[in-house]
Amino acid sequence: MTTQPGPTTTTPIPVEMIDPYRDYLNIPPGSALLPGGALGATDLPAFTKLDEYTKAPPYTIVVCSHGGGISWTELMKAAYTLKANQYKQLGYIKEFTYYEPFFDVEKQTSQLETVLAMKPDAVVISPASPTALIPIIDKFYDAGIPTVIVNSQYTGKKFSAFIMQDDRLFGKLQALWLVKKLNGKGKIVVLRGAPGEGPDIYRWEYGAKPVLDQYPGIEVLGVAPTGWSYDGGKKATEAFLAAHPTIDGVISIGGEPTAGAVDAFIEVGRPLVPMTGEDSNALVKRYLKYHGKPEYGNFDTCFPTMPVWWAAKGIDAAIDLLQGRSIPRTQVYAAAYIPTEAIQSYVNKYHFDKFPDDLWWNAIWYTGLTYEQLKDMFGVK
Template sequence: MKAHSTKLRSIARWLAGTACLAALAMPLTAIDAAAAANCIKGERKAPYTIGWANIYSVPTWMKQTEGTITAQVEALKKEGRVKDLMVTDAQGNAQTQIQQIQSMIDANVDAIIVIAGSSSALDRVVSDACDKGIAVINFDSLVNTDKVTSKINTDSNEWGSKAAQWMVDQLGGKGKIIIMNGPAGVSVSDDRRKGAQPVLDANKGLEVITETNTEYNVAPAQEAMTSLLFANPEIDGVLSLGGALSAGALLAFDRQGRDPVPTTGENARQFLELWKEKGIKGWATMQPNWLGALSVYAAVQALDGKPVPARVKVPLPVIDDASIDSYLARADKFPADGYIYSDYDQALFDKLLTE
């Protein structure tokens, strides 16, 4: 009896050891895939239904971004991997966006692509989508919660830091500047501003005389800058943290008959053209519109059981006097009030999803 018990214990120890070895031998790709497939549960098989929860569609950047989303969906439809695209427009209202995402949850879409109208207000509904087994890909303006499949973005803090450092270098660390921000409460705008602050703190000779928040559109930015020009006769630089904002600022300077000053921004066609036309000192970077297409591609990859990182960092390019002509050479391919973004393809997407 004692010998029998000893034998059973030996067998149990052997089985436990075998199980541990099997777990250790499990391919890393399988472990990574399980981690990458956060939120995805239940029977979800291609072709998939994708939801695109847009915060607002009026700005040209958003229209171009939606264009990359629909183009990616059409390509995946031809491959038999996507069936439908559900599109909503919250018209800038975060509460409306919450209701629209809830409708997508109720419809049991397979994936939701979202630009958040509020970094905090959407946390509960996004988490609920994740709990219901829906793939959630959040890009550009991010939610606070990590209950998503993946967050895809450039580094907005780095964006603000690099723009501020360029301004410091241009002005020799001394001068009066105006800061132009996007809408308050939108994470991409707030994070750019936060990124600029440590550089400003380290360079006390750079005086921020005032700053403003406007929509990412030329007209309201021009109106805001016009008011600031009347109130501030001496301005040495414009630290603009958005492309349409920069175009609006330069137009305001021109309409008031004032010489333009060093200005930062991004790849808005109108800003780049004014930069070249006026011969200003400028610096810009790019928030690629194809982040939308990449988000759709990532959602389908995750639904297919392939590894997708919880966070995907897209590198920031630099547009300066040495590279601006290469962007303007392609200007006629984009709307006059649009953004000149770089080319993209599946090879680029695969590279970004494996880095």
């Protein structure tokens, strides 16, 4: 579905009436959350033309990721590789190349320049910045190369397909959840992701922050980047704990940083507080260990998810375009979540407690990997 921009200065929901899992999707018609209107806005036709990019297989496909070096992007790489291998077996792909810039915009720009010179049959790009890569991505589109944008927010207007999750709703859900947990009052700290990266900007600046700004009883003590990592979250939280004798809650816009925050509280002997999160197995393990146990404080968390299905959808779109099919130019999905009340049942069913912290739960449903393949990938017997 295509989502419209969310609210900025709408009347806040009374705290006692907040239902975060309902209200994060309530977006007033005509409201504007950011310049440029809806995500994926473009002056191009809503659907690609039949035979616009038709070419006989086999194809050379290049994926340019935005990240690397953290567990979520490693899982994404595995999903891309699996999908590419499936198309190789069917005779559609002859060569598949995968680039990682590790959240470095300059490095990704350089990689994209290299790829452009290769003249691939199609490219799938997850931009490390919503704006900085527009000039180089425009070159792919202008050269007639099917250009599929996935996963990360992007404000350019030239692309063959744009497929992503609305991270504003991800951040909005988290903020509503924490406001509800704190009854609209408390001192909180914020753990962001990688500076300048789309999900970081959209989850916080256009998602969580506008919600928190509506509740004057919520005081933000500080905001810190984490690089989306456990170590980054732990280090930032240690600094916050040293500086602030009272912290009532944590907004963490990624799952690994939340796990680091939990451990930072435990190591200094501070009572745990409500912290937003994501479907990282590292966080789930800590939720099961500390939730509902007063001796550790008042710990609770929520589990919105950023599925790695962009891998399959991105390569599928590239192949569809090269096969001459007409596809929607923009596909934006609402943020998904895993209900906390379902966590234990999923652990019982899939034995997630036997998997390492690096697992992301959405891998079970969205990578295309079977359960047995995931067990082999993570060394689980």
